[in-house]
Amino acid sequence: MDGQGQDGWRLSRxxxxxELVLTLLGWLQGALPSPxxxxxxxxxxxxxxxKGVSVKSSxxxxxxxxxxxxxxxxxxxxxxxxxxxxxxxTETADRQVLHGSVWQGSHRDAEVGAERRxxxxxxxPHVPSIQIRSQGAVRRHEDYWSSLEExxxxxxSGYLERILVCLLxxxxxxxxxxxxxxxxxxxxxxxxxxxxxxxGTDEMKFITILCTRSATxxxxxxxxxxxxxxxxxxxxxxxxxHGSLEEAMLTVVKCTRNLHSYFAERLYYAMKGAGTHDGTxxxxxxxxxxxxxxxxxxxxxxxxGKTLSSMIVEDTSSDYxxxxxxxxxxxx
Numbered sequence: 285m286d287g288q289g290q291d292g293w294r295l296s297r298x299x300x301x302x303e304l305v306l307t308l309l310g311w312l313q314g315a316l317p318s319p320x321x322x323x324x325x326x327x328x329x330x331x332x333x334x335k336g337v338s339v340k341s342s343x344x345x346x347x348x349x350x351x352x353x354x355x356x357x358x359x360x361x362x363x364x365x366x367x368x369x370x371x372x373x374t375e376t377a378d379r380q381v382l383h384g385s386v387w388q389g390s391h392r393d394a395e396v397g398a399e400r401r402x403x404x405x406x407x408x409p410h411v412p413s414i415q416i417r418s419q420g421a422v423r424r425h426e427d428y429w430s431s432l433e434e435x436x437x438x439x440x441s442g443y444l445e446r447i448l449v450c451l452l453x454x455x456x457x458x459x460x461x462x463x464x465x466x467x468x469x470x471x472x473x474x475x476x477x478x479x480x481x482x483x484g485t486d487e488m489k490f491i492t493i494l495c496t497r498s499a500t501x502x503x504x505x506x507x508x509x510x511x512x513x514x515x516x517x518x519x520x521x522x523x524x525x526h527g528s529l530e531e532a533m534l535t536v537v538k539c540t541r542n543l544h545s546y547f548a549e550r551l552y553y554a555m556k557g558a559g560t561h562d563g564t565x566x567x568x569x570x571x572x573x574x575x576x577x578x579x580x581x582x583x584x585x586x587x588x589g590k591t592l593s594s595m596i597v598e599d600t601s602s603d604y605x606x607x608x609x610x611x612x613x614x615x616x
């Protein structure tokens with residue numbers, strides 16, 4: 285294995301242990317309450333990450349032959365389909381090294397299209413995509429001309445802008461599964477006082493709690509809120525808000541309750557009925573393939589009684605179908 289391949293493999297393995305290291309550091313600095321519970325939580329996250337990945341890294345990865353084949357396959361008129369398909373199941377760390385090799389051989393050809401697509405993505409903000417990414421990952425987006433936050437502020441306004449920007453701050457505390465029952469009860473009371481208890485709605489109170497509290501904390505808040513208000517947090521959001529803000533808040537709640545169910549539902553409705561929402565289908569499959577796509581596939585089968593692969597076969601065709609199936613991998 286050459287130097288570049290070794291670096292790519294090391295990078296992919298490094299990312300798998302980040303949560304564990306950060307959790308232990310948080311405890312040592314006194315920011316987290318229990319080393320035992322925090323260690324278990326971080327270790328669980330690490331195991332889930334490994335089980336959920338459908339596209340894995342190769343220890344003996346060498347980017348140069350792959351980069352040369354990809355460049356030849358795309359250069360000139362037409363393209364070579366097999367070369368694209370064979371390289372689809374390359375993990376992020378490997379692809380980053382591969383991108384560097386393609387860049388060296390093709391100069392600006394591939395980069396122009398990539399920059400254009402990133403700019404297009406800037407103008408289609410998606411709540412779950414923003415919510416689940418780390419602060420560092422969001423900041424890396426700023427390498428392309430302007431920050432994601434600036435583009436969102438230019439394209440949205442009002443409370444929708446505020447909830448998206450709040451999610452972008454990356455201030456959600458998900459390092460540890462510890463829940464303070466007293467704080468959860470206080471948050472539930474604050475939400476009740478900001479909506480059901482008054483005439484009108486304090487939208488910022490909803491936004492602040494939904495966007496800054498950890499998922500485990502919010503689950504406890506939702507339970508306390510339902511006991512207090514005699515209705516679910518989803519029903520309250522529907523009665524207190526409307527339009528894009530309502531959709532954004534409900535998406536945050538769905539992702540909090542079960543992220544895999546959320547993506548399984550999005551994939552199902554992207555293919556259900558006449559036509560296919562290709563953008564949704566491609567974005568979810570590709571972006572989750574190195575995180576938790578295997579877990580999403582299991583949830584998809586539980587919810588709809590069929591595998592994700594079988595629905596892709598029914599709804600797509602030709603190279604497009606083969607490309608998706610290569611990334612999705614084997615059925616659960």
